[in-house]
Amino acid sequence: MTIFAKILRGEIPCHRVYEDEHVLAFLDIGPLSDGHLLVIPKEAKAHIHELSDDSAAAIGRVLPRLARAVMAVTGATAYNILQNNGAAAHQAVMHVHFHIIPKLGSAGLGVGWNAGSLDAARAAELVKSMQAALSR
Amino acid sequence: MTIFAKILRGEIPCHRVYEDEHVLAFLDIGPLSDGHLLVIPKEAKAHIHELSDDSAAAIGRVLPRLARAVMAVTGATAYNILQNNGAAAHQAVMHVHFHIIPKLGSAGLGVGWNAGSLDAARAAELVKSMQAALSR
Numbered sequence: 001m002t003i004f005a006k007i008l009r010g011e012i013p014c015h016r017v018y019e020d021e022h023v024l025a026f027l028d029i030g031p032l033s034d035g036h037l038l039v040i041p042k043e044a045k046a047h048i049h050e051l052s053d054d055s056a057a058a059i060g061r062v063l064p065r066l067a068r069a070v071m072a073v074t075g076a077t078a079y080n081i082l083q084n085n086g087a088a089a090h091q092a093v094m095h096v097h098f099h100i101i102p103k104l105g106s107a108g109l110g111v112g113w114n115a116g117s118l119d120a121a122r123a124a125e126l127v128k129s130m131q132a133a134l135s136r
Numbered sequence: 137m138t139i140f141a142k143i144l145r146g147e148i149p150c151h152r153v154y155e156d157e158h159v160l161a162f163l164d165i166g167p168l169s170d171g172h173l174l175v176i177p178k179e180a181k182a183h184i185h186e187l188s189d190d191s192a193a194a195i196g197r198v199l200p201r202l203a204r205a206v207m208a209v210t211g212a213t214a215y216n217i218l219q220n221n222g223a224a225a226h227q228a229v230m231h232v233h234f235h236i237i238p239k240l241g242s243a244g245l246g247v248g249w250n251a252g253s254l255d256a257a258r259a260a261e262l263v264k265s266m267q268a269a270l271s272r
Contacts, residue, residue: 015259017266027259030251035262048217049203060196067185067221069269073262078222081184082247085203086214089239090247103225111218111226112246115166123151123163126171126209130153133205 004040004095018066022058025066028099033107035074039066039098046094047085059098067100076102080109140176140231154202158194161202164235169243171210175202175234182230183221195234203236212238216245 006012008024015027017037028036039062041055048056063081070079082099084091101109142148144160151163153173164172175198177191184192199217206215218235220227237245 015254015263017263018270027254027262029254031254032249032251034258035266037266047203049200049207051200053197053200056200057193057197060199061189061193063196064185064187064189064192065270067183069266071185072269073265078224078227080221080225081219083217084247085216086239088214089216089244090249091214103222107250107252108225110246110248110250111220112248113168113226114243114246115168116243118151118163118165118167122170126163127151127153129209130171130173130205133208134154134201 002044002093002095004093004097005044008040008042008044017069018062020058020062022055023062025062032099032109033074033076033102033104035070035076035102037066037070037100039063039100041096043096045096047091048083048096049085051096063098063100070100070102074102074104076104078103078108080111082109138180138229138231140229140233141180144176144178144180153205154198156194156198158191159198161198168235168245169210169212169238169240171206171212171238173202173206173236175199175236177232179232181232183227184219184232185221187232199234199236206236206238210238210240212240214239214244216247218245 018025025039043055154161161175179191
């Protein structure tokens with residue numbers, strides 16, 4: 001069982017900010033910046049591709065309002081929302097979680113952006129195969 | 137008008153992967169890795185804190201299924217979902233967008249994680265003021 005599952009069961013305390021039928025939001029105890037918030041589904045899945053549509057929609061629905069609260073309280077005007085899947089993508093706890101991370105001066109998420117360019121032939125291939133995957 | 141608004145109006149082409157009443161998904165033309173996907177609301181807002189609950193929920197709802205398509209097509213087993221708000225947080229186009237970025241070897245999102253620790257007194261203060269902000 002993950003630490004987030006234990007938090008959901010009340011076996012480990014958290015700094016709870018928001019809760020509804022599908023979602024819990026609480027402060028990250030290892031914050032990247034002041035007000036760093038975690039938003040998790042009550043559904044126990046490791047990765048977002050495993051999550052039910054309804055859980056994922058419930059999280060999406062509360063992101064604007066939680067972001068407004070984080071901004072109001074921290075004074076942040078910029079912030080990142082990040083959701084990592086897999087250890088190679090920096091996921092540490094294997095229960096789906098969205099980070100809301102205020103950018104306050106140099107504090108916050110470090111973003112490395114090594115952009116390439118999209119090859120037209122590969123793009124056509126990707127679109128075709130993604131559309132096929134979506135229709136399965 | 138942003139480039140994404142022009143894409144939504146059909147004035148600029150895109151590599152369209154998915155569309156529904158509220159959401160459009162298409163390939164990023166400056167990909168961090170193969171299959172890098174953008175998911176945007178049709179509602180024209182710059183930042184997620186300005187987005188309607190319904191638009192935000194509609195995006196949340198399709199993230200699991202789009203992530204599965206990206207994984208199926210690219211073979212990625214790890215990926216990041218990132219949504220930036222504000223130039224200081226690395227937002228380049230001022231229309232809400234979620235990145236789905238496959239982590240493929242060294243290609244993908246660079247994540248800088250300079251974590252601090254949460255002070256107990258500050259945590260109590262943050263929880264209280266965020267709950268107050270949420271109830272307004």
